[in-house]
Amino acid sequence: MSVDLLESIERDLDKIGELWDFDIPDGTLDRISQKLSSLKAQVGVQKSLQATANLLRQQQDGKALPKQRARGVRNLISFVFGEKKSRGRARHKQLRAWDCNALKFLGLSYSIEEIVKMEDAAFELLRKRRCFEPST
Numbered sequence: 001m002s003v004d005l006l007e008s009i010e011r012d013l014d015k016i017g018e019l020w021d022f023d024i025p026d027g028t029l030d031r032i033s034q035k036l037s038s039l040k041a042q043v044g045v046q047k048s049l050q051a052t053a054n055l056l057r058q059q060q061d062g063k064a065l066p067k068q069r070a071r072g073v074r075n076l077i078s079f080v081f082g083e084k085k086s087r088g089r090a091r092h093k094q095l096r097a098w099d100c101n102a103l104k105f106l107g108l109s110y111s112i113e114e115i116v117k118m119e120d121a122a123f124e125l126l127r128k129r130r131c132f133e134p135s136t
Helices: 003-021 028-058 067-081 089-095 100-109 112-117 120-128
Strands: none
Touching: 003 028, 028 100, 028 120, 067 089, 067 100, 067 112, 089 112
16 A cells, blocks of 8 residues: 555545534434444454564564464464353354464464454454455
8 A cells, every 4th residue: 555545544534523513414423433433443453463464574484483472373272162162152153164374363463352352343354354264
């Protein structure tokens, strides 16, 4: 994405503050609020995934990941496929359909607690991303 496009997006977002000065038709603010909530969820998810992608890019070939990150993957796999499920039942069932690489990336990006407590909109964004689609 070009710097010009990013700057343009940021300027357009600043224009939302100008809504204060207008008499807005019923329903419009609700639609804008819904779009902003969706964008907020997207930015949060993208931030987490991008941090993980950057970590992986910076990792030297043959060098192990930090133990805490690797432990997150192991814990997520146990959460998804293990027997004890006291929390996050619906999420762990959905995660069982994800492919191995998607689960590893998710485990590097989020803790189990973060996944369980994640807003539905953010989890749905993760699920819909191409790299997280169920394998067929």
